[in-house]
Amino acid sequence: xxxxxxxxxxxxxxxxxxxxxxxxxxxxxxxxxxxxxxxxxxxxxxxxxxxxxxxxxxxxxxxxxxxxxxxxxxxxxxxxxxxxxxxxxxxxxxxxxxxxxxxxxxxxxxxx
Amino acid sequence: xxxxxxxxxxxxxxxxxxxxxxxxxxxxxxxxxxxxxxxxxxxxxxxxxxxxxxxxxxxxxxxxxxxxxxxxxxxxxxxxxxxxxxxxxxxxxxxxxxxxxxxxxxxxxxxxxxx
Numbered sequence: 095x096x097x098x099x100x101x102x103x104x105x106x107x108x109x110x111x112x113x114x115x116x117x118x119x120x121x122x123x124x125x126x127x128x129x130x131x132x133x134x135x136x137x138x139x140x141x142x143x144x145x146x147x148x149x150x151x152x153x154x155x156x157x158x159x160x161x162x163x164x165x166x167x168x169x170x171x172x173x174x175x176x177x178x179x180x181x182x183x184x185x186x187x188x189x190x191x192x193x194x195x196x197x198x199x200x201x202x203x204x205x206x
Numbered sequence: 207x208x209x210x211x212x213x214x215x216x217x218x219x220x221x222x223x224x225x226x227x228x229x230x231x232x233x234x235x236x237x238x239x240x241x242x243x244x245x246x247x248x249x250x251x252x253x254x255x256x257x258x259x260x261x262x263x264x265x266x267x268x269x270x271x272x273x274x275x276x277x278x279x280x281x282x283x284x285x286x287x288x289x290x291x292x293x294x295x296x297x298x299x300x301x302x303x304x305x306x307x308x309x310x311x312x313x314x315x316x317x318x319x320x321x
Contacts, residue, residue: 103247126308138296138312145308184249186310192238192257193265194300194310198249 096121096189100197107175108205115170115200117159117185126188127168129159130196133181141183144168155179177206208233212297212313219320225270225284227316229297232278237299239280240310241272244294253295256280292320 101116119125129141142153149161159170168185185197212229219225231237241253252265254272262272269288273281280297297313 098249100249128309130312137314140309140311143309186250188308188310192255192263192300192302193252194240194298195252196242196250198247 096187096193096195098185098187098195098197100183100185100200102200103198104201104203106203106205109177110174111204113170113172113175113179113202115183115185115202117168117170117197118166119168119185119187119189119195120166121187121189123190125190127159127161128186128188128194129153129157129168129170130184130186131181132184132199138184141170175202175204177204180204208299208311210297210299210311210313212316214316215314216317217319219287219318221289221320222286225282225287225291225318227282227295227297227318229280229282229313230278231299234278234299234301236277237301239274239278240298240300241270241280241282242296242298242312244296244315250296254282287320289320292318294318 097120099118127144130138131141132138142151144151144161152158157172161168183200186194188194209232240255242250244250255263256274271283295316298310300310
């Protein structure tokens with residue numbers, strides 16, 4: 095069955111530290127890939143997405159993600175985090191069907 | 207622009223009582239509709255999805271059912287709630303072949319507590 099793995103469940107960083115959240119998926123065909131963010135008390139919002147073309151995708155608020163097909167990975171990065179980045183981050187894959195499969199999420203806490 | 211509405215936002219129901227959560231999408235036609243449940247440490251679990259009126263696909267066999275009586279309306283139901291049905295339920299929509307490229311959009315969610 096298709097699945098998405100997020101290896102980091104809780105991450106604590108100081109402001110200005112660099113961030114990388116891992117995401118791996120299990121599906122051998124063409125996929126659409128997403129990162130969503132849920133700020134405290136808010137609903138899920140799209141951070142960035144990959145459909146085709148350049149495997150390095152840039153999203154809002156300075157986030158980027160790199161699709162590495164050979165590793166079935168779509169890791170999220172940010173060079174310098176801010177306190178306002180404290181949130182829960184979800185990786186998702188659309189494996190060529192109508193379904194969207196989400197990972198278990200990573201809770202990021204940024205210390206001021 | 208498209209909007210998605212989900213209600214009620216919170217509800218507390220006794221064990222054995224029925225459930226009805228409703229979701230509507232505005233500003234688009236023939237959307238794909240979804241119900242997810244979000245649980246701490248378990249991410250978003252896909253419960254049901256629908257690609258058209260009356261078409262429901264169930265992902266997880268459980269005490270819940272879904273219906274799509276109209277194009278932009280999606281309902282999550284239960285005849286008899288269990289304690290384990292407590293959780294945060296999210297409605298979502300997507301649209302194939304759209305300029306946004308199949309992004310899924312979420313409602314604000316409904317907190318269900320079964321007591």
